[in-house]
Amino acid sequence: MKKISHPKHFLTLDALPYRSKVFLCIALISSLLSFSQAVKVEPPFWWAGMNAGELQLMVYGKNISQYEPQINGVNISDVTKTENPNYLFITVQTTGITPGKVKIDFKKKGKIRFSEAYEFKKRADNSAQRKGFDSSDMIYLLMPDRFANGNESNDSHPDVTEKVDRSFDGGRHGGDIEGIIDHLDYLKELGVTTIWSTPLLEDNDERYSYHTYAQSDVYKIDPRYGTNEDYKRLANEMHKRDMKLVMDYVTNHWGSEHWMIKDLPTYEWIHQFSGYANSNYRMTTQYDPNTSEIDKKYCVDGWFVKTMPDLNQSHPLVLNYLIQNAIWWIEYANLDGFRVDTYSYNDKEGIAKWTKAIMEEYPHFNIVGEVWLHDQAQISYWQKDSPIGALQNYNTHLPAVMDFTLHDAIGTVFNEDNTGWSDGMYKVYENFVNDFLYRDINNLLVFIENHDTARFNHIYNGSIDKYKMAVALIATVRGTPQIYYGSEIGMQGDKGKGDGDIRQDFPGGWASDKNNAFTKEGRNQLQNQYYEFTSKIFNWRKNKKVIHTGKTTQFLPENNVYVYFRYNDNESVMVIINNNPEEQSLNTERFKERILNFTKGTDIITGEEISLKTAIKVAGKSALILELQ
Incomplete structure (x- = not known):
């Protein structure tokens, strides 16, 4: 707030009677106050x-x-x-x-x-030419409140309502930006090149504010995480380590405690109904040529939940506010990408304009949208220049989408030991059959779990063998791999018990923790096995252009064994995933068209050389990644 001085008065107060002086002073003070404005x-x-x-x-x-x-x-x-x-x-x-x-x-x-x-x-120099994340990266998704507490003094804060309560799985636990900075070297050693943090902007809900998707001020870091300067410092520290920072951006909704929601600029700033209307979550209504208008309206305009008012991106004032806010954060914090929450719930014309405006300002930036659908054509619809979207003359301008169909397959296949027509590794094979539907297959996010899904290690009851198969898969297929914090040490969590269970605290992130999984000495033997495999495979991947942008040839699974090759003009990698409980012997003659003149392969995990002239034996429930020579 600024105050402007009142114009000078040339009347000499000493010449006035006392009562007149009092009245004049009162008048002057009133005048000054009337010309001040917060x-x-x-x-x-x-x-x-x-x-x-x-x-x-x-x-x-x-x-x-x-x-x-x-x-x-x-x-x-x-x-x-x-x-x-x-x-x-x-x-x-x-x-x-x-x-x-x-x-x-x-x-x-x-x-x-x-x-x-x-x-x-x-x-900043060359700011517009910043390069976003791409398929050469490995993205580590973390929830800051649950990752590490680097500054205990901000666990609670007078400016926000909810206070720290680590005993409540849905409460604030105290993790913060300082905790992330403290463990950047741990992440770099793991093979991480990019961090996607769930939102860090202020969320002033009375309860469950730790996830920060119900934001109350979109120009302010939540004080329980730190300050705007702390967030900027996080990006700077990451860039010193050649790492990238992705902000989780929410365009679809704000929190009911947002200061603008409490005094709306216009009635049309948010979608309003007679009473309350929840989204039906049926994103297919956005492109279904046969949909009813009422169903489409309730998907797009309905609120995500009661505490998250739905923003009206079709209103030019709202859209412009969101565009400028997004660009402000990119420029201010020197960001390398966005992950956009509930992308396909937005007004689809509005969100396309939002995306286009950002990509025009930063043509080499990257944005991945959460499009939680279970059909490749429907996911493809939301990617930039999609051949599916083109059928309706629609273009999102969104560079990257999330491969939820691969995630769906990964969540079941490693428990499917049979060799039926469509079970086991056939589900994975069939996922890549549909790659022709995507305009840019290298700009897909591939993952085994995230902060909203069941924990992989819970689904598979802590089987490290199945974890290794899944990680070998996402580390070597097209796209950008993403892992969820704690996966690399075997963390579990039961989605059936609620979100708090799949968002547990990382062991060692709090001074009182007995198990510090951030260090080799602090991890137990099993945790180290998880960590060492994850680190080995993703550090190997960092410099492998053949994986980042190479072509793919896949072979029909036999006996639940899936084989594919990633190759370019200079390199070739053979990947074998044996989902059969029994050891399998593979006749290499079947793969001659891609083995070509290579005679041996080096196991990237063990360093062992394996001849390609004879049958390759692969242990049950295991993966083999061979660099061909």
Whole structure:
């Protein structure tokens, strides 16, 4: 808040009677107060040299709409008022603007009543050309509240309601940004190149605020995680280690405690019904040519849950606010990517405009959308330049989508020991049969679990052999692999017991923890077996272009054994996944078209050389990754 001094008065107070002095002082104080105004401006600052040639400032203050804004040296092209007098939306032209501070004057009846300073910062060199994550990366998904507590002093905070309670699985446990920074070397050693953290912005719900998907201020890191500067420092520390940071961005909804929800700029800022309406979650209504309008409306406009009001991305003020907020965080924190929550629940035209605006500002950035569907054609619909979307003249401009159909298969196949027509490894094989549906198969996120799904190691009862098969798969197929925190030490959790059980604290992240799984000495023997395999395979993968962008040839599974090759002009890798409980002997003659003139292969885990001239023996429930020579 800025206060502007009242114009000087030239009357000498000493010449007035005492009573007149009192009345005059009261009048002056009242006048000063009337010319003062507490306002909030968002974005809080911007940058000179952005590609987009205009900026829309949201100004919030008591009856702010009665004032007319003016900025010396800056062209105001539009001022939008809504039915709520506490808001002004000021569009300014930024082409050619130079770094520095300007003054926004607010005038009434031709006179300046108060002013606000606003800053255009110098943009970082080559900011627009930043390179996002890609298929050469391995993404580590963590929940900051459950990963590590690096700063106990911010476990609870006076500015937010919910306090720390580690005894409650749905409560705040105290993990924070400092805890992530403290363990970056652990993650780098594991083979991680990119971190996707679930949201870190303020969530002021009374309970269950730890997941932070019900945000109450989208320009502010939740104080229980740290500060905006801490988040920026996290990105800087990661970049020092050649690692990338992906922000979990929520376009579909805010939390009911968001300050703007409590005083809506306009009735249409959120989707409203007569009473409450929940989403039916049927995303297929977005492209079903036979859908009813009411079903489509309740999918897109219905609230995700009662504490998450549904944002109206079809409203230009809302859409522009979300675009600018996203760009602000990329520029401010020097981000390398977004993961967009519930991407396909948004107004599909609005979210396409949001995505396009970001990718135009940062053409080499990457965004992966959560499109939780169970059919490759339906998932493909949401990827940029999709041949499926083109059938309806629709393009999301979204570079990456999540391979949920592969995840579905991984969740069952390793317990399927039979060799039926469509069971076991046939489910995995069939997933890649449909790769022709995707425009960019290298820009798919492949994973065995995440923060919303059942824990892999729970599904398979802690079988490290099945874990190794699954990790060998996602580490060597097309796309970008992602693992969930704790998978690498065998962490389990029962989805049936609720989200808290699949989001347990990482052992060693708290000073009082007896088991510190962040160190080799602190891990038990089984945890080390998980960790060492995961580290070995993903560190090997880091420099393997043949895996990042190579072609694939797959062979029909036989006896529940799945074989495929990744290859380019310089390298070839043979992957064998034996999902049969029994040892299998593979006749290499069957794979001659891809073995070519190679005579041996090196097991990337053990370093053992294996001849390709004779049958290859593969132990039951195991994977073999061979670099061909």
